[in-house]
Amino acid sequence: MKLSKNSKFPCGSGKKYKMCCYRFHKGSLSKNALELMKSRYSAYAAGEIDYIVKTTHPKSPLFEENIIEWKKSIREFSKSNFKKLEILDFFERENEAFVEFRAYIDDFVLHEKSRFKKEKNWFYYDGEFLSS
Ligand SMILES: [Zn+2]
Incomplete structure (x- = not known):
């Protein structure tokens, strides 16, 4: 399912895609790991493959x-149905951050604590799966 610019959604902000994560997918830098996490989730939903890489x-x-x-x-x-994202926790140090979330994708729930690292910008590093 592809996002149109007027779709409301996936990152959970309640804003339309074009008013929200779209700008990150088009080159704006996220200011923290939480924004990055959300914009990566909606990048999957929008099929913004290059952004994930x-x-x-x-x-x-x-x-x-x-x-x-x-x-x-x-x-x-990215062809999956990205239904909903719930942020459970966000913790940030100088060059490292963690976001714990539940992502509802098709019929499963991905409960993960993701790790992000900062160089000049924030990057996704890895994640630990947690039991729901
Ligand atoms: Zn968003």
Whole structure:
């Protein structure tokens, strides 16, 4: 399901996509890891594959050398139905941050504590799955 600019949604802000995460997908930098987390969630929903790659830390264990294959698998995943995002916790230090969330995707709930690292900008680093 693709987002139109007038879709309300996925990051949970209640704003229309064009007034919210769209600007990040078009190049604005998120000012903290929480914004980054939300904009990555809506990037999946919007099929903004390059944004996912661009905001993954190059040293992350999840960063794949074969970018073409990686993008293919992100694209497959982005066809899921991204229903809702619940932020449960957000903790930030100088160069590292954690966001705990529940993401409702198709018929499952992903409960994860994601780690973000800051270089010049914030990047997704890795995550720990938690039981719902
Ligand atoms: Zn948003």
